Amino acid sequence: MKKGTFEVKVGLAEMLKGGVIMDVTNVDQAKIAEDAGASSVMALERIPADIRAHGGISRMSNPEMILKIKEAVSIPVMAKCRIGHFAEAQILQEIGVDFIDESEVLTPADEENHIWKQDFNVPFVCGCRNLGEALRRIGEGAAMIRTKGEPGTGDIVEAVRHMRSVTAEIRRLTTLDKTELMAAAKILGAPFAIVEWVAQNGKLPVPNFAAGGIATPADASLMMQLGAEAVFVGSGIFKSDDPRPRAEAIVKAITHYLDPAVLAEVSKGLKDAMVGISAVALDENEKMAKRGW
Amino acid sequence: MSDLNIGVLGIQGAYEKHALSVSLAGAKAEIIKYREQLTHIDGLILPGGESTTMTKMMGFRIGYEDILAFAKKRPVFGTCAGLILLGKGIEDNRVHQFELMDVSVTRNAYGSQKDSFVDNLNLEFDPGNPFHAVFIRAPRIENIGKDIRVLARCEDMPVLVESDLYLGASFHPELTPDPRIHKYFIQKIMEV
Numbered sequence: 001m002k003k004g005t006f007e008v009k010v011g012l013a014e015m016l017k018g019g020v021i022m023d024v025t026n027v028d029q030a031k032i033a034e035d036a037g038a039s040s041v042m043a044l045e046r047i048p049a050d051i052r053a054h055g056g057i058s059r060m061s062n063p064e065m066i067l068k069i070k071e072a073v074s075i076p077v078m079a080k081c082r083i084g085h086f087a088e089a090q091i092l093q094e095i096g097v098d099f100i101d102e103s104e105v106l107t108p109a110d111e112e113n114h115i116w117k118q119d120f121n122v123p124f125v126c127g128c129r130n131l132g133e134a135l136r137r138i139g140e141g142a143a144m145i146r147t148k149g150e151p152g153t154g155d156i157v158e159a160v161r162h163m164r165s166v167t168a169e170i171r172r173l174t175t176l177d178k179t180e181l182m183a184a185a186k187i188l189g190a191p192f193a194i195v196e197w198v199a200q201n202g203k204l205p206v207p208n209f210a211a212g213g214i215a216t217p218a219d220a221s222l223m224m225q226l227g228a229e230a231v232f233v234g235s236g237i238f239k240s241d242d243p244r245p246r247a248e249a250i251v252k253a254i255t256h257y258l259d260p261a262v263l264a265e266v267s268k269g270l271k272d273a274m275v276g277i278s279a280v281a282l283d284e285n286e287k288m289a290k291r292g293w
Numbered sequence: 294m295s296d297l298n299i300g301v302l303g304i305q306g307a308y309e310k311h312a313l314s315v316s317l318a319g320a321k322a323e324i325i326k327y328r329e330q331l332t333h334i335d336g337l338i339l340p341g342g343e344s345t346t347m348t349k350m351m352g353f354r355i356g357y358e359d360i361l362a363f364a365k366k367r368p369v370f371g372t373c374a375g376l377i378l379l380g381k382g383i384e385d386n387r388v389h390q391f392e393l394m395d396v397s398v399t400r401n402a403y404g405s406q407k408d409s410f411v412d413n414l415n416l417e418f419d420p421g422n423p424f425h426a427v428f429i430r431a432p433r434i435e436n437i438g439k440d441i442r443v444l445a446r447c448e449d450m451p452v453l454v455e456s457d458l459y460l461g462a463s464f465h466p467e468l469t470p471d472p473r474i475h476k477y478f479i480q481k482i483m484e485v
Contacts, residue, residue: 001410001411001412001447001448002412003409003410005411007411007427007468008409008411008427008429011427011465014429014468016342017305019306019343019346035349035387039305039306039342039346040343074345074387074400074401075346076405076406093407096404096405096407097405098405251349254305255305256354
């Protein structure tokens with residue numbers, strides 16, 4: 001019997017496919033998310049929209065708050081640590097978090113290095129803007145990749161940009177011959193063995209999810225049609241005027257992302273989505289997606 | 294290659310992986326999202342994922358009663374969350390079990406994800422060739438009825454069980470590129 005192998009870590013990511021992972025800040029929200037059909041919850045003290053508004057240093061959540069949420073729901077519980085902050089990750093692993101998000105939503109602890117994730121038994125998810133970044137994180141041991149998008153904005157434009165970038169670069173790799181792959185790896189800044197695997201298989205070696213700016217059932221369907229295998233919804237649910245019906249609608253939209261009749265039906269009757277801010281209009285130093293490399 | 298059409302319930306979870314395993318095992322796979330699809334499949338797989346999500350979504354485009362009616366007549370294979378749904382004994386209204394197999398299960402019985410594991414199993418129908426099994430936040434089979442046959446154990450606990458119509462695994466055969474268990478299910482469908 002072996003625990004914490006790469007296969008075991010990717011296994012949980014496989015089980016989360018076709019589902020919605022929802023940001024929650026307390027037990028009540030966690031229960032609403034689970035009742036609505038969330039396949040997992042992300043426990044954090046402030047959702048990205050509030051982190052943006054609040055300013056200051058944003059850190060790992062209090063373990064007590066995470067544990068209360070773990071007790072309240074039966075679905076897997078994720079939590080975030082700062083980029084490069086392996087001590088926060090050690091704490092999250094110790095308290096039995098099911099997945100760790102090494103996240104640009106929190107203030108980075110290390111501007112040079114990400115966490116060496118292969119040393120952990122618990123799986124990690126990491127954000128990316130392009131294929132090179134995704135493959136560097138997988139090289140460090142990430143068991144799931146998600147787009148960074150632009151968290152806390154309710155604006156889907158960056159998640160679309162990141163997903164399209166990843167899938168276009170994957171497609172391009174599949175057209176190269178062997179002698180061209182090393183040069184491609186050099187340009188991507190990614191480990192050669194993983195570049196080679198992607199070129200042969202035409203997909204990432206770990207599940208590929210979308211995050212950052214998803215606010216409506218249509219946003220969720222868009223990301224799935226662009227190649228995402230599941231979605232994270234952060235501020236989009238609990239910053240809207242109708243969290244419970246919106247959460248249920250997004251869950252249905254993910255199962256039936258190719259069925260416009262279902263998408264139309266679940267989009268009816270929803271109140272206002274989060275107001276949001278334009279990601280493109282943000283100052284460069286306000287963009288969370290620029291954190292990490 | 295058989296001409297059987299195997300449905301995989303496609304509400305949430307590892308349904309695409311199961312469809313691949315079915316193809317590897319030599320049958321046709323169809324992802325099932327609508328009740329109307331149940332009329333043209335020969336057997337159904339309830340995949341791993343979250344049993345609470347699947348319970349919540351039942352009744353939207355495919356209902357509990359639709360699946361139950363199908364499953365009373367045709368073979369069903371449940372893995373992990375799918376086994377939980379096939380079995381009985383969970384007193385938690387977040388999960389609506391079909392109670393088709395006389396197997397009582399405990400959810401997440403091994404702990405959180407850091408306690409998930411892989412192990413090699415001896416299959417009763419193919420002894421001597423270990424099956425590499427992946428257990429993810431696995432349920433544990435606590436009690437089995439007398440019509441239940443155990444096909445594999447892990448540390449003395451049953452992990453692969455069958456009755457006349459149903460097959461249940463607390464692990465994920467779809468995560469291993471070894472179609473023996475899916476082939477066994479296809480064989481079971483042909484014998485019904």
